[in-house]
Amino acid sequence: MAEDVTGPERPRPFARGCDFPTVVDGQGVLARLLDFDVVPNGVLLDAEGRIAFMHVGGFDVRRDDVRARLVGLLDELAARAPHGSTAPLPQRELALETLLAETAADPGDADLWNALAEAQAGAEDDASALAAYDRAIAVDPNRWIAHFGRGTALGRLGRGDEAVEAWKRALALDPANFVVRKQIWAHRHPDRFWPTIDFDWQRDEMAREQAGRSDLPPRPP
Amino acid sequence: MIERAGRLAVGDVMPDLELRDLDGRALRIGDFRGRPLLIFMWASW
Numbered sequence: 001m002a003e004d005v006t007g008p009e010r011p012r013p014f015a016r017g018c019d020f021p022t023v024v025d026g027q028g029v030l031a032r033l034l035d036f037d038v039v040p041n042g043v044l045l046d047a048e049g050r051i052a053f054m055h056v057g058g059f060d061v062r063r064d065d066v067r068a069r070l071v072g073l074l075d076e077l078a079a080r081a082p083h084g085s086t087a088p089l090p091q092r093e094l095a096l097e098t099l100l101a102e103t104a105a106d107p108g109d110a111d112l113w114n115a116l117a118e119a120q121a122g123a124e125d126d127a128s129a130l131a132a133y134d135r136a137i138a139v140d141p142n143r144w145i146a147h148f149g150r151g152t153a154l155g156r157l158g159r160g161d162e163a164v165e166a167w168k169r170a171l172a173l174d175p176a177n178f179v180v181r182k183q184i185w186a187h188r189h190p191d192r193f194w195p196t197i198d199f200d201w202q203r204d205e206m207a208r209e210q211a212g213r214s215d216l217p218p219r220p221p
Numbered sequence: 222m223i224e225r226a227g228r229l230a231v232g233d234v235m236p237d238l239e240l241r242d243l244d245g246r247a248l249r250i251g252d253f254r255g256r257p258l259l260i261f262m263w264a265s266w
Contacts, residue, residue: 001240003264008243010265015243023240023248030262033229033236041262043235047255051231059261070259077257179264186266193266 001025003039005152005183010194027121027152028179032145037177044070046077096123103135110140117149126153144173148180160187168216175217184216 002011002024015022025031034043034056042059046052053073061067099116106112117132133150136143151166164187171180185192185205192198210218229235237251250258 001260001262003262004266008241008245011263012243014263014265021242021248023242025240025262029238029240030260035228036262039262039264043260043262045235045250045253045258045260047257049234049237049250049254049258051229051233051235052257054231061259061261074257182264182266197266 001030003028003031003179005155006186007156013195027118028148029118031179037174037179039179042066042070044073046080052077096120103132107135108139110136110143110146113139114143114146114149117146117153121149121153121156126156129153130157142173144170144177144180147173148177148183151183155183155187163187172217176220178219181216181219 002008002015002022004011004024005026005028007026008024011022011024031037034041034054036056038057040059041057042053042055042061043051044053053070055066059066061070096116096119099112099119103109103112103116113132113136117129117136120126120132121129130150130153133146133153136146137150140146147166147170151163151170154160154166155163164184167180167184167187171177171184174180185202189201192201205214206219208214209216212218235250237249239247239249242248250260
């Protein structure tokens, strides 16, 4: 699962030759559900969709200890008796129509506006999503996720400079969030990310920010 | 490794999210029910 807000083109070369499906989490839905601000991460679900294992940051299945843990868990899962019935998965995504009605009925609920914006962005209606993010922010200006989503929608609408400003607001509210920080880096310095990632540059940039020599806030310890 | 992250934790059911693959085809997490599923989250950046 590629956590790329820019869509499928950037991750495509990295997924070439993989024998498993690759999807793009262009809205950062998993990042919000699991509240992670770094990658790479690994999550193992059992046959019923329950989380059996979660490793946030530095997940590398090539590592012997990680692989051994996963193999052990898979053995445990396989040993469990199959269940005759399974609990229905929760319906987290309300229908767009429902969200439109809910926001009209309760325009002071920032959660609803944010959910509507995400649903609209998921439907690739970024102009509508932008308007809904604006409503969410009007209700709750300190909602980093709405600023982040707003930046993503602006970026997709070709308004890159405004996207960076929105991401900067998100980062000011959540300076530990590496996902947000890297969107700004990638937008400002695409040559440091594609076709290959320049990790030396990233280390230098982080040091510059930590030293207060950047317009981005330092990352908290 | 952590046992709880954000809204979801070990033992919680993952929502049946629908995401698009690199060719735009819709895939749901629920499509893989009935067998274990390892989700590897990464980024090109």
